[in-house]
Every structure is written in C-alpha cells, then in structure tokens.
Amino acid sequence: MDSLGADRRQSNRAALIKAAVALFESSGVDDTTLEQVAARARLHVQTLYRHFPSKKDLTAAINQDYFDRFQAEMEQRGPELDTLTLWRDWIDRSCSEVTRGGRSVIASACASSGRRLRCG
Numbered sequence: 001m002d003s004l005g006a007d008r009r010q011s012n013r014a015a016l017i018k019a020a021v022a023l024f025e026s027s028g029v030d031d032t033t034l035e036q037v038a039a040r041a042r043l044h045v046q047t048l049y050r051h052f053p054s055k056k057d058l059t060a061a062i063n064q065d066y067f068d069r070f071q072a073e074m075e076q077r078g079p080e081l082d083t084l085t086l087w088r089d090w091i092d093r094s095c096s097e098v099t100r101g102g103r104s105v106i107a108s109a110c111a112s113s114g115r116r117l118r119c120g
Helices: 002-027 034-040 045-051 055-076 083-098 105-113
Strands: none
Touching: 002 034, 002 045, 002 055, 034 045, 034 055, 055 083
C-alpha cells in the first residue's frame, strides 16, 4: 500500500507541475494563483500546499525539474557525445521549450524566485 501512496504522490506532484507550467505560459507567474494550478491539475488546493507551500516553492520545483532532466541526460550520454555538445544541445532545446508562445516559463519562474536566467 505504501508503494501505491508514493506513486500517487509522485503523480500528483507531476500533475501540479504540468498544470503550473501551462498556466504560467498562458497567464504568467504573477497572475496565476495556486488555486488555479490545483484546479487545472484536478486536485484539491490542500494537495498542492502539501507539495508546495508557496508559489516560490512551486517555481523552484519547475526549475529543479529541468535541472534533473539535464542531469539524467548527462548520465545517459554515450562516450561519443562530449559534454560541451550535450550542454549546447540542451540549452537550445530548453530555450525553445520554455519560450513557446513568446513567454518564457523558466525565466518567469526564475524571476519569481529571485534567480536570473537568459535564453536566446
């Protein structure tokens, strides 16, 4: 049963992050409420607060998700792919991904959390 609970928590967390990214893209970080994120993820707002006590924590989780994906690619790369090429390709793909529709989700999330990020 504990494994099922852990799977559900992970699934809820992923749904909340996905919902936040979509809303941040369409409305911006500052104009999106945590209640809207929970509703978009079809979860109760208390579920959101258990995972992310504040919007700053949620934006930090989005940033961490991108960094975790990069780390996984680094660990899975073959010997024929050098680090610089992997890094350059990652930056190109990430910038394209986060600037869909002209709005940078990661840059907005970084600004909300006091971090700086430049793409382009």
